[in-house]
Amino acid sequence: MARATAGLLTADEIRRIGFPWSARMVERSRRSSGATVEACRAALAGGVAVNLAGGTHHAFRDHGEGYSVFNDTVVAARQVQADGTVRRVVVIDLDVHQGNGTAALCRLDDTVYTLSVHGAKNYPLRKEQSDLDVELPDRTGDAEYLAAVEAAVARAVREARADLAVYLAGADPFEGDRLGRLAVTKAGLAERDRVVFDACRAAGLPLAVTMAGGYAREVTDTVDIHWQTVRRAIEYGR
Ligand SMILES: [Zn+2]
Numbered sequence: 001m002a003r004a005t006a007g008l009l010t011a012d013e014i015r016r017i018g019f020p021w022s023a024r025m026v027e028r029s030r031r032s033s034g035a036t037v038e039a040c041r042a043a044l045a046g047g048v049a050v051n052l053a054g055g056t057h058h059a060f061r062d063h064g065e066g067y068s069v070f071n072d073t074v075v076a077a078r079q080v081q082a083d084g085t086v087r088r089v090v091v092i093d094l095d096v097h098q099g100n101g102t103a104a105l106c107r108l109d110d111t112v113y114t115l116s117v118h119g120a121k122n123y124p125l126r127k128e129q130s131d132l133d134v135e136l137p138d139r140t141g142d143a144e145y146l147a148a149v150e151a152a153v154a155r156a157v158r159e160a161r162a163d164l165a166v167y168l169a170g171a172d173p174f175e176g177d178r179l180g181r182l183a184v185t186k187a188g189l190a191e192r193d194r195v196v197f198d199a200c201r202a203a204g205l206p207l208a209v210t211m212a213g214g215y216a217r218e219v220t221d222t223v224d225i226h227w228q229t230v231r232r233a234i235e236y237g238r
Pocket residue numbers: 095096097170172212213214
């Protein structure tokens with residue numbers, strides 16, 4: 001992290017992240033992590049909160065990759081633990097790519113439970129081990145996707161015994177996504193959000209939401225999918 005902020009990354013490390021290095025890129029990444037910290041604190045105070053960025057789950061302790069510089073989820077989980085407001089956190093990562101950085105960072109940490117539901121054949125090719133990984137075949141549609149998500153979220157919430165949930169609401173399982181490889185519709189993703197929000201509400205879990213990935217051929221589709229998540233959060237917060 002110190003080398004990233006000081007501009008001392010090698011050309012190879014910068015290529016792995018996928019963004020050109022600049023002081024502004026570092027500042028943006030820090031603020032995005034700070035916003036997830038604040039979303040967690042706001043969720044603990046008011047039940048639900050959304051960071052309109054974050055979800056950079058491919059960042060590891062010693063390097064970033066896949067457009068992820070810092071792992072905001074883990075930064076935030078550790079910060080609210082340090083605040084003394086939570087003991088255990090459950091990470092519900094439904095971005096279509098595995099939360100490999102999050103899994104690696106928390107593998108030996110029993111206080112952060114990591115769930116990742118992702119495409120089996122998608123990036124990253126070498127997967128890490130989450131507490132619960134669910135791999136989906138290419139072209140998975142709404143019915144299979146929702147059945148897998150519902151079972152996985154229920155199990156994660158039950159096993160984690162957490163005080164706070166962080167939900168990475170990636171828009172990239174969408175059928176029109178350039179990188180997703182799945183075939184989930186917008187309505188299917190809205191239903192996915194409902195499953196997550198209902199599971200957290202039933203368990204009395206405060207919920208912090210981050211955006212994670214979205215690469216639809218039509219950018220307005222990605223915006224629609226994120227917006228339906230935010231709208232669900234607004235309803236849930238009432
Ligand atoms: Zn993704």
